[in-house]
Amino acid sequence: MQATVYNLAGAAVDTVELNDAIFSIVPNLSVVHQAVLRQQANARLGTHDTKTRADVSGGGRKPWRQKGTGRARQGSTRSPQWRHGGVVFGPHPRSYDQDLPRKMRRLAARSVLSDKAATGSLLIIDSFADLEPRTKAMIAVLDALQLGERKVLVMTPTKEQNLEQAAGNLPKVRTGMVQYLSLVGMLKADVVVLSRDSLQVIDSILGSTGGRSPHAITLAEGITALETAASPMDQVVQQVPGASDVTAAHETTAHHSRGVEAAVEEAADEHNADESDESVGVNIDAPETAATPETADETETAATPPETATDEQG
Helix, strand or coil, rough: CEEEEEEECCCCCEEECCCCHHHHHCCCCHHHHHHHHHHHCCCCCCEEEEECCCCCCCCCCCCCCCCCCCCCCCCCCCCCCCCCCCCCCCCCCCCCCCCCCHHHHHHHHHHHHHHHHCCCCCCEEECCCCCCCCHHHHHHHHCCCCCCCCCCEEEHHHHHHHHHHCCCCCCEEEECCCCCCCHHHHHCCCCCEEEHHHHHHHHHCCCCCCCCCCCCCCCCCCCCCCCCCHHHHHHHHHHCHHHHHHHHHHHHHHCCCCCHHHHHHHHHHHHHHHHHHHHHCCCCCCCCCCCCCCCHHHHHHHHHHCHHHHHHHH
């Protein structure tokens, strides 16, 4: 679908191709109706509140005795039937939020845009960068586009201060960002004015990608699909003394059928041997035994008592 692009002077300067999936569909009125009700309901604050008989001050005393007065029995002057009494079944704070599937919301937006394009109520402006921030300049632009007495909704991809200042005092002109497509705002406006850059934003939201990124997920630079990220523990192992030998030994034993079991058994034997060596010097009740000599001379020396000791005893 082709659309004409105008400048601020109202002259046609170019043509642009509109996405048929957004601007050339058959409007779905039932979905538009549901989306409008949802937007209006979500705009409600829900802060209304009334006082029940428990919230109204006063009324603690029984107005008259139960019997003998000829009047109806009453327990409080703040009952609902009394003036200044509490309200029965009155509104209280609540949320009016409604949910609508994403596909239905976007279908409603495409339906409204298609209806505006089909009825000639959609205008494309080249740019608003040259617009002076004056109300008089905005009125001149509307007159050049023959929109002087019509309700206009102007949407741009970014917030443009000059446009907001130029249209701020005009009661029939509304401005906004195209990222926040207001369904009610577009329906209330007689003409929707879009800048050329807004078409790309609309296509990214309502186009075939459905608001998702059209780019495929790519790996980081220097990493292939077969590579894996290095573990932080690898640097810790390399800094420990002798860690390379342990790692090499572990890789060697991993090729054997019982490499892991052998390593566990060897570690258990070493642990038991260390415990046996430490227990020798700790056992106090064990009998004292002479050390076993290695040679015959050492045996005779150990068996023969010293002569000095014999003389001292005599």
